[in-house]
Amino acid sequence: MSQIYDRVALIGLGLIASSMFWAMKRGGLVKEVTGYARSAETRQTARDIGLCDVVCDSAKEAVRDADLVVLCVPVGAMGVVAEEIAPALKPGATVSDVGSVKRAVIDAVAPHLPDGVHFVPAHPMAGTEYSGPTSGFAELFDERWTLIVPDGAGEEATQKLESLWQGMGALTERMEVEHHDQVCAVVSHIPHLIAYTMVGVADDLRRVSDREVVKFSAAGFRDFTRIAASDPTMWRDVFLNNKDATLDVLGRFSEELFKLQSAIRAGDGEHLHRYFTRTREIRRGIIEAGQDTGVPDFGRIKKAE
Ligand SMILES: NC(=O)c1ccc[n+]([C@@H]2O[C@H](COP(=O)([O-])OP(=O)(O)OC[C@H]3O[C@@H](n4cnc5c(N)ncnc54)[C@H](O)[C@@H]3O)[C@@H](O)[C@H]2O)c1
Numbered sequence: 260m261s262q263i264y265d266r267v268a269l270i271g272l273g274l275i276a277s278s279m280f281w282a283m284k285r286g287g288l289v290k291e292v293t294g295y296a297r298s299a300e301t302r303q304t305a306r307d308i309g310l311c312d313v314v315c316d317s318a319k320e321a322v323r324d325a326d327l328v329v330l331c332v333p334v335g336a337m338g339v340v341a342e343e344i345a346p347a348l349k350p351g352a353t354v355s356d357v358g359s360v361k362r363a364v365i366d367a368v369a370p371h372l373p374d375g376v377h378f379v380p381a382h383p384m385a386g387t388e389y390s391g392p393t394s395g396f397a398e399l400f401d402e403r404w405t406l407i408v409p410d411g412a413g414e415e416a417t418q419k420l421e422s423l424w425q426g427m428g429a430l431t432e433r434m435e436v437e438h439h440d441q442v443c444a445v446v447s448h449i450p451h452l453i454a455y456t457m458v459g460v461a462d463d464l465r466r467v468s469d470r471e472v473v474k475f476s477a478a479g480f481r482d483f484t485r486i487a488a489s490d491p492t493m494w495r496d497v498f499l500n501n502k503d504a505t506l507d508v509l510g511r512f513s514e515e516l517f518k519l520q521s522a523i524r525a526g527d528g529e530h531l532h533r534y535f536t537r538t539r540e541i542r543r544g545i546i547e548a549g550q551d552t553g554v555p556d557f558g559r560i561k562k563a564e
């Protein structure tokens with residue numbers, strides 16, 4: 260793969276930024292990567308493990324001369340960071356982000372960016388329940404979708420960013436802002452909320468059933484606990500910043516749940532069987548299409564070493 264940008268700056272050095280760094284290095288996609296994290300401890304860890312070619316002590320210093328700046332902080336912090344770096348951005352540079360929500364991030368970031376700077380939001384549909392600078396790995400984006408949400412950005416800047424994501428192993432697709440937030444509410448945000456709820460309920464039950472709920476937990480529940488271990492700050496910000504879409508999907512989910520509840524109470528096995536047959540077909544369709552997005556557990560392997 261050939262070099263796509265001379266200099267890239269990563270702001271916020273957690274799971275996604277560190278995975279981007281290792282993936283960019285693996286592909287030889289960038290000449291130099293600078294990085295900045297808010298906490299001195301994270302910056303020191305980054306230096307210790309060789310995360311970024313240069314770790315800077317301020318966000319402004321990191322973005323100076325960068326051709327691409329990627330905001331890799333929680334969704335609720337994007338606006339503040341954009342305001343801070345804006346005066347130091349190179350004319351003609353591209354700013355992107357990896358936030359899980361797009362409308363709120365665009366509204367928070369775009370007003371701060373000077374004329375002549377391109378803003379091309381993006382969102383990798385890949386992650387793990389781990390966070391922080393040591394959790395990243397080069398393979399995270401391989402064969403996974405990254406949604407590009409140009410929202411009026413220029414074609415040249417958009418294509419360059421797409422090439423970077425493809426070079427990092429991802430498949431890319433362009434999406435309109437509101438559609439992105441709706442789709443992600445369905446495939447990512449509400450599933451996380453359900454997992455958080457289920458694990459919370461099980462924990463409450465454990466208090467009355469003497470730890471048995473967790474002791475005998477089977478694979479299904481363990482999958483829930485993996486998802487429910489995801490970063491609380493990140494997910495707080497996702498729900499606070501994608502209110503409309505998540506509340507809409509949650510409403511539909513509750514209606515379906517009530518129907519299933521009634522079917523159980525009424526002994527309506529036919530309804531239950533029909534429902535479970537339909538959902539099994541959905542899962543089989545995903546596997547046949549080669550899009551089983553089960554995350555290989557690289558994060559855990561790395562942590563255990
Ligand atoms: N984790 C996932 O599965 C996943 C997947 C796709 C997209 N995302 C999105 O990517 C972004 C980063 O997520 P992550 O999983 O890498 O998180 P992370 O917790 O691993 O890293 C976040 C980094 O941002 C820093 N940070 C937090 N608040 C800050 C602030 N106010 N100013 C400067 N730095 C700040 C933290 O110190 C940390 O270094 C989020 O917007 C998230 O929605 C996450």
Ligand SMILES: O=C(O)C(=O)C[C@]1(C(=O)O)C=C[C@@H](O)C=C1
Nearest residue numbers: 359383384385386387388447554
């Ligand atoms: O696989 C996981 O652990 C994830 O939670 C990744 C996941 C998701 O698929 O929901 C989480 C949030 C993102 O914005 C994108 C991807």
